[in-house]
Amino acid sequence: MFAMVTTVILYCAGFIFLYGVIRLAIRHALEEMEVRRVQAERAEELAAARDRTLLRENGFLTGS
Numbered sequence: 001m002f003a004m005v006t007t008v009i010l011y012c013a014g015f016i017f018l019y020g021v022i023r024l025a026i027r028h029a030l031e032e033m034e035v036r037r038v039q040a041e042r043a044e045e046l047a048a049a050r051d052r053t054l055l056r057e058n059g060f061l062t063g064s
Contacts, residue, residue, distance in 0.1 A: 055062055
């Protein structure tokens with residue numbers, strides 16, 4: 001009987017632990033996605049600024 005009760009308690013505790021680990025992993029993944037999205041936007045802005053500077057300095061490249 002003791003073995004059965006212990007097994008049930010550990011089984012339930014395992015599910016609770018697994019739920020917590022999965023939830024933590026999802027939260028970290030969402031945070032990482034947000035960071036990467038911001039970095040991608042920043043890189044895009046820097047590339048556009050770099051292109052504008054290049055074209056301003058080298059007007060002959062624009063064809064006008």
